[in-house]
Amino acid sequence: MSNTFQLEIVTPSRLLVKDAAEEAQIPGLSGYLGILPGHAPLITELAVGMITYKASGATHRLSVAWGFMEVLPDKVTILAEAAEHPNEIDVERAQKAKDRAEQRLKSGDAQVDYPRAEDALQRAETRLNVAKEK
C-alpha cells in the first residue's frame, strides 16, 4: 500500500485541491477526524472548521464551512460548500462578520436568530484562525 492518498476538495465554483496527501485532519460534524492512507470507507457531514493536510512534507491549511466527505482507502473527496486557502481569506471582512455576530448575540433582542448568529460567529472565527496560521 502506498503511503499517500489522493485528496480532492471540490467547491461549487471549482476544484480547489487535488493533491497526494500523507495525512489529513478534517472537521467532521461529530468531531475532528484524522485520516491516514488505508482508512476504512466512511461518509460524513462536515462542520465548520479547519482542514489540515500534509502533502510532500508541507502542511496546508484551509477553512471550510459545511460540507460532505467520502473517505476511501486511497482517496478522500470533500464536497465543501465554502472552502478557502489562508491567503484567500479576507481578514478584515471576517473580523467585521465576527464583530457583527458577537453584537447580535449580546444584544439579547428576541428578534435575533441565535443559531444563525452563532453559525456566523463560528465561521468568522475559523477564518481568522486559519488566516493567522498562514
Place this chain on the structure above:
Amino acid sequence: MANILDIRRRIRSVVNTRQITKAMKTVSAAKLRRAQEGAMAARPYSQMLTNVLKSLVSRADIYDPVTGEPRHPLLAEREEKSVLLIVVTGDKGLAGAFNTNILKLVSKFIQSKPDENIDVECIGRKGRDFMRRRYPVVAEKPSIEVAVNGETGVPPASQDAEVASKRAGRVQITGEYVGVLGKVDHNFANTLSENIIARYCRGEIDAVYILFNEFKSVIAQRLVAERLLPIKEIGEVDIQMAEEASLEERKQRIEAAKTAGVGMRPPDTSAADEAAAKFATMPVDYIYEQPPQQLFEGILPKYVGIQIFHALLESVAAEHAARMTAMDAATSNASDMIDSLTLIMNRARQAKITKEIIEIVSGAAAQ
C-alpha cells in the same frame, strides 16, 4: 438627389456604430467563454452532490415502506394551489430577443395556471421591470445582501406568513434581485433556495418553478420552465414547459459563434462526469458517521440551491451568447448599410460631375 456631404456624414456615423457593435460582440464572446468555464467548473460539485443523494435514497428509508409515500416534505407532491415562479432574465438589454422571449414564456406560463395563486421572484432587471408594470409588488421583502464568503446578512422572512393571508393580487411579485448576475455567486443561490424551502415547508407555496434560458452549447439552447419543488426524482430535471429556438435563430447563432471563435460543441465532460459518478457510490460498506436519513435531509436543500445556481450560470451564458448573436447581426447589417450608402453616394457624385460637365459644355456651346 441627396446631398453628397449628408450621405458621407451618414456613412461615417454607421461606420462608428459598426465599430461599437463589433467591440460589443468581442466582449460578449469573451464573457461567454468565461461563463462557460464557470459552468464547467461548477459541474463536479453538483454531479457529486446528486450522486450522493441518489445513493442515499436507497439507504435512508425516505419512502414509507407501507404506503410508498415519501417522508420528506420536499419530495411529497400536493395539490397546487399557489405556486412560486422564479424568472431569470438579464440585467441589461441589447441582447436581441433574449429577454423578450423569456417574458413571453412567463406570460404563457401564467396563463396556463389560471386558478392558482402565483408568487413571482424576479432575478434580473429586465424581468423585474416587465413584471412590475403588470403585477403588484408585495411590500417589505427582505432583500438579499450578496456576500462573497459565506456570510449573508439576510433576516429570516418572518413577515411572509402575514403576506400569504393578504395577497396583493392573484399574481404578485414577492422578491426581486437586480445586479446579482454580474458574478453568479453560489451563496446567493443558496440563500434564495433556503428562503424558498422555508416558504414551501410552511405551506405558503405548493410548487416551485424556475423559468430560464437553458444553455448546453451555443446551438443547443431553449427556454424551459423547470419544476424545482417538489422533487420528482433526484438527478432528473422536471421540465414542464419548453420552447426550442427557431431554425433561423440557430443559424444566426452558428454564424456569430464562427466569426467570434467560440466553440459550438458542448465541451467534453465525460471524464469529469465519470470521476464524479464514483463519488460515494463505491460498492463498499461505508461507515456512516451520521444516520443516512440525517445526511439526506442535510443535503437535499443544498441540491435545490445547486439547481438554482446552475440555472443562473446557464442563463448568464445564454445572455452573453444572445448578445453576441445580436451584435453580430447588427455588425453585418451595418456593413450592408454602408455598402448601399456608398453606392448611393457614388451615384450622387457621378450625377453631380455629369451635371457640371453638361453645364460647362452647354456653356461653351452657347458662346
